[in-house]
Amino acid sequence: MRVGVLTGGGDCPGLNAVIRAIVRKGERHYGDELVGFLDAWDGVLDRRTVPLSVEFMRGMLPRGGTVLGTRRGSPFDTEDGVERVKQTMSDLGLDGLIVIGGNGSLSVACRLHSEHNIPIVGVPKTIDNDIVGTDVTFGFNTAVQIATDAIDRLHTTAESHDRVMVVEVMGRHTGWIATSAGIAGGATAVLIPEIPFDIDELCARLSRRHDRGRFASIVVVAEGSEPIPGTLEMEDKVLDRFGHVVLGGVATRIAIAIGKRTGFEARVVQLGHVQRGGTPTAFDRVLSTRFGVAAIDAVHDEAWGKMAVLRGEKILQEDLTVAVGKTRTVDMDLYEGVAKHFFA
Template sequence: MRVGVLTGGGDCPGLNAVIRAIVRKAERHYGDTVVGFLDGWRGVLEGEFIELDVERMRGTLPRGGTVLGTSRFSPRMYEDGMERVRSTMENTGTEALIVIGGEGTLSAGVGVGEAGAANVVGVPKTIDNDIGLTELTFGFDTAVEVATAAIDRLHTTAESHDRVMVVEVMGRHVGHIATWAGIAGGATLTLVPEEPFDINAVAETIVRRHERGRWASIVVVAEGAQPKEGTLELPEPEVDQYGHVRLGGIGQVVATEIEARTGFDTRVTVLGHIQRGGTPSALDRVLCSWYGIAAIDAVHDGDWGSMVAFQGGEMVRVRLADAVVELKPVSPALYDVARTFFA
């Protein structure tokens, strides 16, 4: 069988490990040929690809980024998008397409499959850990480790200067990274999109903490965190060329407001793309390898329109269309754990 692979959306630690696993089992076990489409859906739409084999993927297990490149292109951006996909599949003799991506990339895969343009199997990828029907997406563990290490370092400088440190982490619509890193890093407060915050309550909490002799405070803020209605005005966000809202900057807003309300020296650190780059953690390398093997197995079972998912310590298959219906929020029970340690 000739199998295609693409990586779409934002980069993520472990992408190469997934591709490597797909190629290894496809070539050595099934006798397949694997082609990698370049820059996500753009490569499929424009017919650009490279041949992948075990030799070419050597040394990529610990390597960050993606050897295939990625983009936020989608077949939906073209009137003849589905026909372009169908044409590429036919012209290259590609019988199946493994789509590795987040909500946007996988939703495009649903459309392609339903249009009959390609036989699609999905693999959930996002450091935000927000894809439905899977307990864990690869890249999340690495991102949390990076964020936690940063918070650990900021504790020492906050204590040295009696400062409040605001740490902005990724998390557009959900606060998984913020919640996990906040708990692991011993944050004073963690602000997430699921729980709109009152900036006055945030300031009062920090003041009470300082009155008890705790001068250094760490506030972790997910980039998509929102204030309660009527409590704080935020500037109108920009929109990129793909229609996505450009997030980021909430950390600076929160830091400015804390300092204005408390008088305490407050600084902000925005981790940004540091969380998405670099070497995947050991857990992510294992998870990626498992995802890749499960994906090529699904291809050979002809389980089109499925997504491989991690549930209950096992790899299972779910309907891709069901997985992208809604994003997976932070569990209220887990956020209650974080709240227990708020100052």
């Protein structure tokens, strides 16, 4: 078979490992010819491709980012986008397309298959771990490890200066990274988008620690966290060209409020895109490889409209429709039942 591959949305540790697995099993086991599209859907629309081979992907397993390049956008953004996708696949003789991406990319893939009968298989990808249908997404484990390493280092400087360190991590709609890194790093408090926070309650908790002689505290906050309405003045929201709220800065507002209400010195650390880049962990390399193998197997099963997912210890196939328009939020048994017992 002749199969196209693209990566869409934000970059993520493990993308190259997925591509490598697709190519390795596709070429060596099935005798496939793999074609990579550069810069996500733009590459499909503009027919910018690169031949993918085992030799081309050599050494890519531990490499972060994506060798194919990635960006946001969709064929549905232009009037003739869908027809151009169909024409590209026809002219290149493609039997199917593997789309590796997050909620947005998988929604586009689902729509192209269900509404236009384009043969597509999906691979779920996001460091936020918020895709419905799979227990874990690759890249998440790496992001948590990076955030945990940072928190570990911040403990000592916080203790040396009797400071409150407010650490902002990624998490637009969910607090998976914040919760997991907060537990692993021994944070004082974790704020997540699922639960609006009370700045007065947070400051009271920090004051109680101070009264017990614990002057250093770590507050982990997901970038999409918001206060209970009317309790903390926030900056006006700004949208990017895709209509997404530009995030980043909530930690600064929180740190200022802590300083004013408690008198404690509070400093901000925004990890930002450091969480996305660099070498994937061993866990993410294994998961990415398993997803890639499952994706090319699904192509040969002609399981169009499906995506590879992790359920327990097994990789299974799930309908793309399961993920569309939904967000996998933090398990409250983890946040309320485990994490809160250690946040103090």
